[in-house]
Amino acid sequence: MNDSGQGLQFATCRELSRSVIRAVDFVGMFWIAWKMLIGNRAKYLGIVFGVVFAALLIAQQASIFCGLMSLTISQIYDTAGPDIWVMDENVQFVDDIKPLSDTELFRVKGVPGVDWAVRFYKGIARARLEEGTYEQMILLGLDDATLVGAPQQVFLGSIADLRRPDAVIIDDAGYKRIWPGEPYRLGRSFEMNDRRAVIVGITKASRTFQSFPIIYTRYSQAVLFAPPERKVLSFVLADAQPGLDPEEVCRRITERTGLQAVTQEQFTWKTIWYYLKKTGIPVNFGITVFLGFLVGTAIAGQTFYLFTVENIRQFGALKAMGTSNWMILLMVLSQAIQVGVVGYGVGVGLAALFGFWSRAATRLSFFMPWQVLAITGVAVFVIVLLASLLSVRKVLVVDPAIVFRGG
Amino acid sequence: MAGLHVYDDRHTDDMAVRVRGVTKEFGSGGSLTKALRGVDLDVPYGEMLMLVGPSGCGKTTLVSIVAGTLEPTDGDVHVLGHDLVSMSNGRKVRFRRDNVGFIFQAFNLLPALTAVENAAVPLLIAGWRRAHAVEAAADVLERLGLGDRLASLPSELSGGQQQRVAIARALVHEPRLLVCDEPTSALDAANGRITMELIQQVAVQPDRAVIVVTHDSRVYSFADRIASMEDGRIESVESGPHEPTAV
Numbered sequence: 221m222n223d224s225g226q227g228l229q230f231a232t233c234r235e236l237s238r239s240v241i242r243a244v245d246f247v248g249m250f251w252i253a254w255k256m257l258i259g260n261r262a263k264y265l266g267i268v269f270g271v272v273f274a275a276l277l278i279a280q281q282a283s284i285f286c287g288l289m290s291l292t293i294s295q296i297y298d299t300a301g302p303d304i305w306v307m308d309e310n311v312q313f314v315d316d317i318k319p320l321s322d323t324e325l326f327r328v329k330g331v332p333g334v335d336w337a338v339r340f341y342k343g344i345a346r347a348r349l350e351e352g353t354y355e356q357m358i359l360l361g362l363d364d365a366t367l368v369g370a371p372q373q374v375f376l377g378s379i380a381d382l383r384r385p386d387a388v389i390i391d392d393a394g395y396k397r398i399w400p401g402e403p404y405r406l407g408r409s410f411e412m413n414d415r416r417a418v419i420v421g422i423t424k425a426s427r428t429f430q431s432f433p434i435i436y437t438r439y440s441q442a443v444l445f446a447p448p449e450r451k452v453l454s455f456v457l458a459d460a461q462p463g464l465d466p467e468e469v470c471r472r473i474t475e476r477t478g479l480q481a482v483t484q485e486q487f488t489w490k491t492i493w494y495y496l497k498k499t500g501i502p503v504n505f506g507i508t509v510f511l512g513f514l515v516g517t518a519i520a521g522q523t524f525y526l527f528t529v530e531n532i533r534q535f536g537a538l539k540a541m542g543t544s545n546w547m548i549l550l551m552v553l554s555q556a557i558q559v560g561v562v563g564y565g566v567g568v569g570l571a572a573l574f575g576f577w578s579r580a581a582t583r584l585s586f587f588m589p590w591q592v593l594a595i596t597g598v599a600v601f602v603i604v605l606l607a608s609l610l611s612v613r614k615v616l617v618v619d620p621a622i623v624f625r626g627g
Numbered sequence: 628m629a630g631l632h633v634y635d636d637r638h639t640d641d642m643a644v645r646v647r648g649v650t651k652e653f654g655s656g657g658s659l660t661k662a663l664r665g666v667d668l669d670v671p672y673g674e675m676l677m678l679v680g681p682s683g684c685g686k687t688t689l690v691s692i693v694a695g696t697l698e699p700t701d702g703d704v705h706v707l708g709h710d711l712v713s714m715s716n717g718r719k720v721r722f723r724r725d726n727v728g729f730i731f732q733a734f735n736l737l738p739a740l741t742a743v744e745n746a747a748v749p750l751l752i753a754g755w756r757r758a759h760a761v762e763a764a765a766d767v768l769e770r771l772g773l774g775d776r777l778a779s780l781p782s783e784l785s786g787g788q789q790q791r792v793a794i795a796r797a798l799v800h801e802p803r804l805l806v807c808d809e810p811t812s813a814l815d816a817a818n819g820r821i822t823m824e825l826i827q828q829v830a831v832q833p834d835r836a837v838i839v840v841t842h843d844s845r846v847y848s849f850a851d852r853i854a855s856m857e858d859g860r861i862e863s864v865e866s867g868p869h870e871p872t873a874v
């Protein structure tokens with residue numbers, strides 16, 4: 221780079237920093253920009269609407285997506301206790317059951333570094349209700365001796381009662397689904413695989429992807445409830461010895477047994493990745509989010525552009541009266557940011573309201589972690605930036621002499 | 628304010644505006660328009676000069692160049708001692724901010740601002756605090772007889788009142804050059820007369836100069852000099868004040 225080029229760059233930098241420093245004294249100009257912006261109520265609402273629309277669509281769709289993803293892994297987190305899940309090497313996600321033979325439990329127990337290991341049954345069973353109707357249920361079988369993986373939020377009855385014959389614990393959402401409008405009552409029974417199951421407890425449980433009722437029982441009982449199969453062991457749940465890295469123990473288990481062993485965290489990501497890669501879910505949501513972004517940019521960009529063009533004489537007058545291009549740029553940016561903040565606030569607020577409503581009124585899953593808010597914020601920022609850049613050029617090149625021409 | 632800026636090319640003569648051999652061409656090739664074909668013009672301090680002539684003869688083009696909003700194609704332009712031709716764009720912006728007041732035919736008030744806020748705009752551009760700027764603007768509007776309409780929006784004002792707000796805005800920062808393009812053409816005779824009286828009273832001062840472009844023969848009587856333009860040239864400069872011609 222030659223000297224004159226450097227000089228030019230420095231001059232521009234100096235000009236910029238001087239303008240930015242001066243901008244602190246120029247609150248009055250930002251105030252004018254703000255008045256110009258909200259002066260035309262209809263136009264203002266039009267611009268804000270575009271941003272609200274985009275923010276709402278992006279935040280809402282992303283939250284439903286996160287909700288769905290959290291459904292897919294809810295059963296992994298609800299199974300409290302074990303660090304390590306051991307399963308067939310071809311299992312791809314938590315609902316992908318490929319039964320092992322019962323002897324695998326002892327092979328896992330024999331791996332050095334494994335503190336303890338227990339059996340865990342997970343499957344779908346068909347229940348025949350007293351009324352004669354049938355209902356699909358998620359059946360979970362817990363180790364008879366330790367009850368590892370037992371529900372954490374039993375609010376009626378007790379976990380200890382699971383040891384009684386035919387005992388099951390059901391989740392409250394499932395209970396309401398089977399017997400809508402009826403009060404919780406222990407001792408109610410139904411049949412699975414021609415065997416009686418008696419409800420001894422009711423628990424809260426996270427909602428699942430399939431949204432069937434969840435039935436907890438002992439492993440030995442679950443095997444009887446389940447449709448007869450040659451192999452029934454779904455997972456071996458295990459823990460690493462204190463002080464050992466669970467991932468290292470997983471590697472040892474795989475080495476010794478040829479089974480797939482993953483930590484709880486790895487299993488959740490494995491499940492999420494499965495849904496991301498093997499289903500159309502992320503593509504569908506991605507398209508909707510992207511469309512929201514595009515449409516929001518189009519509406520906001522177009523209305524902002526029209527707004528700016530309509531005010532071109534006003535900007536021209538300000539320039540004639542001695543407003544620098546930097547100041548004009550800052551004014552337009554401040555207008556864009558103002559629109560962005562309002563649009564973001566309203567859009568995300570509406571999305572949250574939608575979330576509350578859908579939780580109360582529908583079975584739609586909705587989960588809005590801070591990442592969704594951040595992503596929406598970035599998208600809105602890009603939208604208003606694009607919208608303002610689209611129109612600011614028009615203002616920067618406007619000849620201040622325009623104001624002398626009639627009209 | 629202008630005293631803060633010391634330029635090397637500062638002249639100490641008594642001409643507020645000195646224009647020499649200025650030409651201005653718009654477009655190129657077949658669509659080339661020669662708006663100015665070599666203009667010489669002097670405006671002394673303390674005077675009001677009127678620029679008259681048929682439509683399209685280049686009046687607006689000339690005052691735009693003098694006000695520093697348009698570049699000449701060729702020639703010399705000195706305003707208040709500053710050489711506008713060699714001045715950088717950034718400096719020209721600041722020159723306008725500090726030294727020039729504008730009154731436009733189409734008022735060009737900001738519709739979202741009240742009368743007093745509109746009048747305060749040049750002070751806000753100069754970085755004044757809003758409260759101070761509005762206070763100063765209110766003073767000027769009161770002098771112009773609009774003390775009771777400070778909080779009105781332009782859309783709530785008559786044409787004559789709007790033009791008075793525009794005058795207040797042009798004068799609030801006490802510029803040394805006031806440039807008016809057809810300030811009375813949107814007004815009826817009475818309001819046009821009041822407007823010119825105000826401009827004459829407030830803006831014609833020993834260390835200032837006023838240029839008024841006008842078609843309006845009713846207001847010729849306010850001029851100290853009248854420059855007649857024809858086809859991009861100044862044909863004659865006569866001394867005023869003229870008697871108003873019969874309507």
Ligand SMILES: Nc1ncnc2c1ncn2[C@@H]1O[C@H](COP(=O)(O)OP(=O)(O)OP(=O)(O)O)[C@@H](O)[C@H]1O
Nearest residue numbers: 653654660661662681682683684685686687688689
């Ligand atoms: N931006 C421009 N681009 C092209 N031509 C222009 C431009 N501005 C002015 N002109 C031309 O220059 C000539 C002088 O225009 P100018 O506006 O100075 O005339 P005027 O004397 O102010 O006319 P009026 O009394 O109608 O306002 C005209 O022929 C006009 O068409």
Ligand SMILES: [Mg+2]
Nearest residue numbers: 686687688808
């Ligand atoms: Mg004109």
